[in-house]
Amino acid sequence: MRSNFLFLDTIINKVDAKGRVSLPSDYRAIVKETSSEIVCYRSLTSPCIEGCLEDLLDKLATEIETSTDFFSQTQDDLTNLIFGDAKRFPFDSTGRIGLTEKLLKHANITDTAVFVGKGRKFQIWNPENWEKEEARIRAEVLKNRPVLRPTLKEENK
Amino acid sequence: MRSNFLFLDTIINKVDAKGRVSLPSDYRAIVKETSSEIVCYRSLTSPCIEGCLEDLLDKLATEIETSTDFFSQTQDDLTNLIFGDAKRFPFDSTGRIGLTEKLLKHANITDTAVFVGKGRKFQIWNPENWEKEEARIRAEVLKNRPVLRPTLKEENK
DNA sequence: TTGCATCCCATGAAATCCCATGTTATACCA
DNA sequence: TGGTATAACATGGGATTTCATGGGATGCAA
Secondary structure, three states: OOOOOOEEEEEEEEEEOOEEEEOHHHHHHHHHHHOOOOOEEEEOOOOOOOEEEEEHHHHHHHHHEEEEEOHHHHHHHHHHHHHHHHHEOOOOOEEEEOOOOHHHHHHOOEEEEEEEOEEEEEEEEOHHHHHHHHHHHHHHHHHHHHHOOOHOOOOOO | OOOOOOOOEEEEEEEEEOOOOOOOOHHHHHHHHHHHOEEEEOOOOOOOOEEEEEHHHHHHHHHHHHHHOOHHHHHHHHHHHHHHOOOEEOOOOEEEEEEHHHHHHHOOOOOOOOOOOOOEEEEEOOOOOOOOOOOOHHHHHHOHHHHHHHOOOOOOO
């Protein structure tokens, strides 16, 4: 038995005229294993759709409920924004979910969607936007973490 | 459950037309013992594939989940990069995994792959590239740690 | 009725499984 | 110790299943 799960990988799927997309099969397996459901909402920070298991939002709600952190007001606000925007997306017998106009528009998705794993969450992007975003992140991470390559010291010039 | 295991040794295996490679049997034993699964992704710093147990990523996800800045930008970037690139690779009844085009291309692997143990992780290289990389590393180590020299025999002078 | 969302079936492509075979490593016995 | 028998492993190819995706049918609400 596994209590853990991870949304991984990057998967490109078609969006048909009805707004339907196949949820990647790995993601479906997680939903089944956990007996939970997929929840999606507009990302607060990026032009993409964000998704997770309903369980995760439940944990968030509990944290807020029991939090004694005086300075977490901002986080509470942000979280509440998400709750207001989030919606359950069950998938049909062929494994597809029907994304709404609101979500598709926010992410600028028309006929192709990119699912990007984020561990306990995932995101859905427009292909071109994701390409740019990935390039940005790679550059950013490499810049900020030269430490990743400690064996390349140039001490003897 | 044991948390101690090591990916060791250097093993050369064939990659067939379908992208299938035998996972070294020692590695398979580790997967079975830990009841985990192999996860692979493109190395951030080298032209090679990197692999580890899913447990390792799961720990990372838990750390992020329980950290206080749920909405941190840097964290978002990192999770996208790591979880978005990583993919589970279960092996079939004959012990093979099917590497993807994306990974093979990144590592420049066509028909032969070299598995290199790295302890908690391992890497998969194109044979020629690994040969160069190993030479580079050895040279680097000797240069930066002259103390090692006295123990080296002078047999290839 | 009309528009919209869900459900069901069909199809092609891709990933996975299974069996067969040669090779290498290990165990066993003289 | 050497030599052979046995088991483990790597690898090729074909069969099978899963998956993504298009299209039509069905049900519900305005």
